[in-house]
Amino acid sequence: MSTPNGASRASLPSAEGSTAAPSTHLDPALVHRWIAEMDRRLRASEARLTELDAAIGDADHGANMTRGARAALSAIGDQEGASAARLVSAVGHALSRSVGGASGPLYGTWFTALGRSLPPDAPAAPGDLAQALVAALDAVQQLGAAEVGDKTMVDALAPASRRATDAAGSGADLAGMLRLAVGAAEDGALATVPLQARRGRASYLGARSIGHQDPGATSAAIVLDALRTAAGA
Numbered sequence: 001m002s003t004p005n006g007a008s009r010a011s012l013p014s015a016e017g018s019t020a021a022p023s024t025h026l027d028p029a030l031v032h033r034w035i036a037e038m039d040r041r042l043r044a045s046e047a048r049l050t051e052l053d054a055a056i057g058d059a060d061h062g063a064n065m066t067r068g069a070r071a072a073l074s075a076i077g078d079q080e081g082a083s084a085a086r087l088v089s090a091v092g093h094a095l096s097r098s099v100g101g102a103s104g105p106l107y108g109t110w111f112t113a114l115g116r117s118l119p120p121d122a123p124a125a126p127g128d129l130a131q132a133l134v135a136a137l138d139a140v141q142q143l144g145a146a147e148v149g150d151k152t153m154v155d156a157l158a159p160a161s162r163r164a165t166d167a168a169g170s171g172a173d174l175a176g177m178l179r180l181a182v183g184a185a186e187d188g189a190l191a192t193v194p195l196q197a198r199r200g201r202a203s204y205l206g207a208r209s210i211g212h213q214d215p216g217a218t219s220a221a222i223v224l225d226a227l228r229t230a231a232g233a
C-alpha cells in the first residue's frame with residue numbers, strides 16, 4: 001500500500017472507488033451514500049417530476065422531493081456512529097418534518113418503517129432488507145390506503161418489495177436483489193401510464209388522469225435506484 005508508483009493498487013481492486021466490490025449489506029456507510037445519491041438524482045429529475053405532477057396534480061412533486069432529500073441529507077450528516085437502522089429512521093423523520101403534500105408523510109412513513117424494521121445494531125443482509133421493504137410498504141398502505149393499480153407510489157414500491165423478497169429467498173446477494181427490485185419498480189412506474197388514479201390529488205381528474213405516468217411512482221423508482229447505485233450494483 002505504500003508503493004509510490006501505485007502498482008500495489010492493482011492487486012487491491014476493492015480499495016478504489018471505481019472498482020470497489022458491490023456492497024453485501026446495508027451498513028451505515030451505504031446509507032450515507034444512498035441518501036447523497038438520492039439527493040443528486042432527485043435534483044437531476046426535479047424538472048421531470050414537476051412536469052409529471054403538472055399533468056395530473058399541482059406541479060409540486062419535484063420541489064417536494066428535492067426539499068425532502070436536502071433535509072434528509074443534513075439530518076444524517078452529523079450522526080456519526082449511528083446504525084444503518086437509525087440513519088434510515090432519521091431520514092424518515094426529516095422527510096415527514098420538511099415535506100408537505102401527500103408525499104412527505106408517505107415517504108416519511110416509508111423510511112421510518114424501513115428503519116424500524118432493519119436490524120437495530122447490525123448491517124442488514126439481503127433478507128433483512130427485503131423484510132424491511134415489505135414492512136415499509138405495509139406502513140405506506142396503512143397510511144394512504146392505496147392498493148396496487150390505484151396509480152400511486154405503491155405501484156412501484158409493491159412490485160419492488162415482492163421482487164426483493166423473491167430474490168433474497170432464492171439466495172441473491174444485495175446487488176442482485178437491488179437490480180431486480182429496481183427493475184420491478186421502474187416497470188411498475190411505467191405501468192401507471194394507462195391507469196386511472198384512485199388515490200391522491202390525481203384522482204380528482206377521474207378519467208383525465210389516464211395517459212400520464214404517476215409522479216410518486218416515478219420518484220419511488222428513483223429512490224430505489226439511488227440505493228442500487230450507492231451499493232455499486
Ligand code: ADP
Pocket residue numbers: 053057058059060061064065100101102103104106140143144145146151152153154199200201202214215216217
Ligand atoms: P400532493 O399530491 O399533495 O401535491 P406530491 O405531489 O408531492 O403531493 O405527491 C404526489 C404523489 O403522492 C402521487 O403521484 C402519488 O404517487 C402519491 N400519493 C398520493 N396519495 C397517495 C396515497 N393515498 N397513497 C400512496 N401514494 C399516494
Ligand code: MG
Pocket residue numbers: 053057058059060061101201
Ligand atoms: Mg403535487
